Amino acid sequence: MRRPAFFMIGSSALLLCLSILTACQTGPKYGSKEPEPVGSQTPQPVGSQVSQPVGSPGSQGRFNTIEVKRFMQTDGLGLSQDFVNYFYNGLSEQLRKARIAGQVVAEGAAVPDADAANSAVLEGKFTEYKQGGFGPGIIGSEIKLYRRSDRALITTITPRVPYKSSPFNTDKNIGEVTGARTATEIAKALK
Numbered sequence: 001m002r003r004p005a006f007f008m009i010g011s012s013a014l015l016l017c018l019s020i021l022t023a024c025q026t027g028p029k030y031g032s033k034e035p036e037p038v039g040s041q042t043p044q045p046v047g048s049q050v051s052q053p054v055g056s057p058g059s060q061g062r063f064n065t066i067e068v069k070r071f072m073q074t075d076g077l078g079l080s081q082d083f084v085n086y087f088y089n090g091l092s093e094q095l096r097k098a099r100i101a102g103q104v105v106a107e108g109a110a111v112p113d114a115d116a117a118n119s120a121v122l123e124g125k126f127t128e129y130k131q132g133g134f135g136p137g138i139i140g141s142e143i144k145l146y147r148r149s150d151r152a153l154i155t156t157i158t159p160r161v162p163y164k165s166s167p168f169n170t171d172k173n174i175g176e177v178t179g180a181r182t183a184t185e186i187a188k189a190l191k
Helices: 002-021 081-098 171-190
Strands: 063-068 101-106 119-130 137-147 153-157 160-163
Touching: 063 081, 081 101, 081 171, 137 171, 153 171, 160 171
Parallel strands: 063 101, 063 119
Antiparallel strands: 119 137, 137 153, 137 160
16 A cells, blocks of 8 residues: 555656756747747858848848847856857847847848948857756856947846756757847847
8 A cells, every 4th residue: 555655756756856857958938939949950150141031021120130249258157169159049049039120140241231220239248157056057148239330339238047957958958048038138128
């Protein structure tokens, strides 16, 4: 009689631990759409376009284009280049979905002269990387948004975005999730 009860309690505890450990394996849900699978996008080469062209259905936004530059990191953070690439992909994709601009373009991409007057450049650097242990981890950054035409500072944002700690975390899933959450913080700051 005690064995079935012990088995049920043990298996319930095992399932709970497994769900906690793998919680970071799925991306955040934004809006009413189903989340896209993590890793559905490969890193983009420098100078390539990241989103849809102006004139497409999602082209209404505050800016005609936003050029997203690769983030730098403060000394001693030790983030891998893979993490930086996946963060960049998650950030760019979520900026496109948030419709802040008609186009989200990669660093160094050409922008037509007609669009340059109402375009922005997003530069950032990682300022904090805190591994969670038993609590959430934190990725902190300092982001500056400049007007492309004259490099005038539009705003500075310093988001600190959490991620769930797990022994199954990789640079890929942490980078994409925190990049997308950072883009959401940028969109909130620009509204």
